[in-house]
Amino acid sequence: MFEDLKAQKPDGILMLMQMYREDARDDKVDLGVGVYKDAAGHTPVMRAIKAAEQKVWETQDSKSYVGLAGAPDFNDAMVKLVLGDALPRDAVNSVATPGGTGAVRQAFELFKMANPGGRVFVSNPTWPNHLSILDYLALETVLYRYFDDTTRGVDFDSLIEDLKQARKGDLVLLHGCCHNPTGANLTGPQWDEVIKVLQDTGATPMIDIAYQGFGDGLEVDAAATRKVAAAVPECLIAASCSKNFGIYRERTGILMMVANGTDKGIAQGTLNFLNRQNYSFPPDHGARLVTTILNDDALRADWMAELEEMRIGMLTLRETLAKELEQRSGSNRFGFIAQHRGMFSRLGASPELVVKMREESGIYMVGDSRMNIAGLNAQTVPVLADAIVKAGV
The missing domain is CATH 3.90.1150.10 (Aspartate Aminotransferase, domain 1)
Known part of the structure; x- marks a missing residue:
């Protein structure tokens, strides 16, 4: 065959x-x-990663599986890092994934399961793997204008015009910060306008945030994601630890799901089910390092200092x-x-x-x-x- x-x-x-x-x-x-x-x-x-690896090596006493959703302390730490206090923790369902790409793939799988006939609005241009995965999953893709080739900035009027064509049941993919491949980002007031369009159309936003801390700082880079998640009833967020923790090969990411009006057990159970069908239990080594850093004041401070040096x-x-x-x-x-x-x-x-x-x-x-x-x-x-x-x- x-x-x-x-x-x-x-x-x-x-x-x-x-x-x-x-x-x-x-x-x-x-x-x-x-x-x-x-x-x-x-x-x-990164220095903090080296220190965390030493700490994990000295204290870890098992290599057994973690749960289908990943280790709870990793999920808690990452939801806090990305969303801060924008939402109560129990309003956010989440699963650990193999890298940010794994989170993106699981998000698209979830969308296809929930609404097989829905469309996915994607910025033109975007990270090529977005389009590759969407094509593989046979999801209808609609490009919305984003980059102005003359100014090399955001073509915002055209973006808004195109996003107004979305409707309830569609997914709108947005870059949380540090747009890939252009580097051109929305301003705060522009994000407010995008949120208004999402509210008016009823479309569901999906935010891919792979570079938190590489743009204007950890908190500023997360501001738009937090604002969107707090303003709409449903939202998907795919986050990566590859860049800001420098653990590319450890494949560490997380998919978050905000689904007001949906039974929490069903929402979390669906995320767990998708993990089970794909790779069963997510990898833990990178997640364990991230958790160790985020939950240790000294390691977190050193990580933030080195990340700021990189930025x-x-x-x-x-x-x-x-x-x-x-x-x-x-x-x-x-x-x-x-x-x-x-x-x-x-x-x-x-x-x-x-x-x-x-x-x-x-x-x-x-x-x-x-x-x-x-x-x-x-x-x-x-x-x-x-x-x-x-x-x-």
Whole structure:
């Protein structure tokens, strides 16, 4: 039967990684893969993670399964981190998942189970895996306008116009902060308008928050998610620990479900059921590290301090790159880079210019011109600025 299998569409980012590895140039710059890197180009293990691993090693006395929903103390700690005091704890159902991607997948599975004929509104552009999973699950997808290619900011009027076409039973996917791939984010007043549209249409929001702490700080980055969750009767939230705890390979995430008017036992039982059908019990090592940090005052303080260092480092790189480009181009048309937040910015270059920068200058970025700001350092910022101006972006 396997002879009828068809080749799958290759993942563009994985292909880019392979091309980068095969490039023999010493001065090449990797801005493609979405992982944080320090000034030496290394993705470090955070200090608090190392300390938590030691603590877990010394105290953990079993490797037996955790529950279908994951360890309760992990769920409690993560709900508190993301939602703060926006909602009572017993108003939020949750399950641990293998990474933020696992949370996204389970959310889409839940939506399909609840409303098989519903539509999912997705920003244009969005993280490619959103669309890939939706396509695999055969869920109808509606793109809503988001990015203004001229200003490199949010095309907010068009966004609102498109979201008004949603209706009760539809799911609206939103990025909680640090929009991937553009880096362009909604302002507080704009979030208020989006909430009004959700209330008017009855559509259910789903928030993907994968970069809390990478934009304007842990609390500020969570503000929109908290505001949305408190303002609507139903909401899904997919959160990741990969970036802000630096535990990419541990695959640690959580799916939260707010379902006012739904029997809590049924809501939580459905989440547990979906976990059981997919991977049974979620992984615990990364979750145990996160829980250890969040429930230990000293470890939490050190984690927050290092996360803030990472955030400030990325902001400094943004500001430096914007200034270098202004000096070389003689204009401030690249000022948006300093205004974007998170790991990514969408440069606004055509696919042809992206190829040109790669071939002529060894600059590797995704074909839509998404670049990972965290892949830069003080030495490579001028190299990138030269390549951008040389290519005629």
